[in-house]
Amino acid sequence: QVQLAQSGTEVKKPGASVKVSCKASGYTLSSYGTHWVRQAPGQRPEWMGWINGGNGKTKYSEKFQGRVTFTSDTSANTGYMELSRLTSEDTAVYYCARDVAFNTGWYDSWGQGTLVTVSS
Amino acid sequence: EIVLTQSPGTLSLSPGERATLSCRASQSVSSNYLNWYQQRPGQAPRLLIYATSSRATGIPDRFSGSGSGTDFTLTISRLEPEDVAVYYCQQYDTSVGTFGQGTKVEIK
Numbered sequence: 001q002v003q004l005a006q007s008g009t010e011v012k013k014p015g016a017s018v019k020v021s022c023k024a025s026g027y028t029l030s031s032y033g034t035h036w037v038r039q040a041p042g043q044r045p046e047w048m049g050w051i052n053g054g055n056g057k058t059k060y061s062e063k064f065q066g067r068v069t070f071t072s073d074t075s076a077n078t079g080y081m082e083l084s085r086l087t088s089e090d091t092a093v094y095y096c097a098r099d100v101a102f103n104t105g106w107y108d109s110w111g112q113g114t115l116v117t118v119s120s
Numbered sequence: 121e122i123v124l125t126q127s128p129g130t131l132s133l134s135p136g137e138r139a140t141l142s143c144r145a146s147q148s149v150s151s152n153y154l155n156w157y158q159q160r161p162g163q164a165p166r167l168l169i170y171a172t173s174s175r176a177t178g179i180p181d182r183f184s185g186s187g188s189g190t191d192f193t194l195t196i197s198r199l200e201p202e203d204v205a206v207y208y209c210q211q212y213d214t215s216v217g218t219f220g221q222g223t224k225v226e227i228k
Contacts, residue, residue: 035217037165045157045165045208047217061216095164105153105212108176110164 002026004096004111011117017084020114022096024077029053033102034079036070039113040092051079052102059103086118122146124209124220132226139196141223143209148189153213156185156194159222160205168207169194201227 007021022034035050049060051070058070069082079096094114097107123146131139143154151172157165167176169185172192182197196203204227209220 037217044221045210045219047219059215097164100170103215104170105210105217106155106167106170106176107157107165108167110166113164 002098002109004098004109006094006096006111006114009115009117011119012086014087014118014120016086016118017082018086018116019080019082020094020096020116022079022081022111024079024098027098028074029072029077029079030074033099034070034072035097035099035105035107036068036081036094037097037107038092038094040089043092045095046092048081050099050103053079054102083116086116088118090116091118092116121216122149122211122213122218124211124218126207126209126220126223128223129221130224130226132228133199134228135199135201137199139199139203139225141194141196141207141225143187143192143194143220145190145192145211149192149211149213151188153211154185154187154192155210155212157208157210157219158203158205159208165208196225199225199227203227 003025005023030053036048037045039045051058071080096111098109100106125144127142154172156169159165173185206222
């Protein structure tokens, strides 16, 4: 069955970078879009952008432009999200989610989430 | 950016009652791009309704969605204990996604 397994909890200092992985099973990453969504404690989910698994093209939310990078390793069927210049406001659970096609906004499978805590 | 506003903030009902959740957009949203997600405590969101009124795979028929333009509704016809969760509407009309602030559904 379709599953997304994310990497574990991260604790980072302000100014550092974090890289979260998202390993897909039950389907081929290159046939779908992978979207990244984060959720700060007690807040609504926040869309960060997406990557086309087929051609590697990306679109980032303006809020994160210049600070976030999505990549895919098709041989490992794994996607990655890297966020740089972290501040305390980046403390959140980060999710990867499979789009039912590439870019419909319908996310039919989600990773379990990766908690990133930014603290000095 | 399209802003989604949900109401009420919290809904407290008895099992078997009908729950009506509202989502209002700051500008018109295509029906194809308005979706609803359920998030139980400690879990990732789960797709309930896509394209305004289509139920996702495995979602019971007590969940239904409706609406158009700027006003959308999620209805739970007969509330069950496992429906305790926060429900978010989400739009993707401009290829930039946004979520509402959520409605928390509680059981009395």
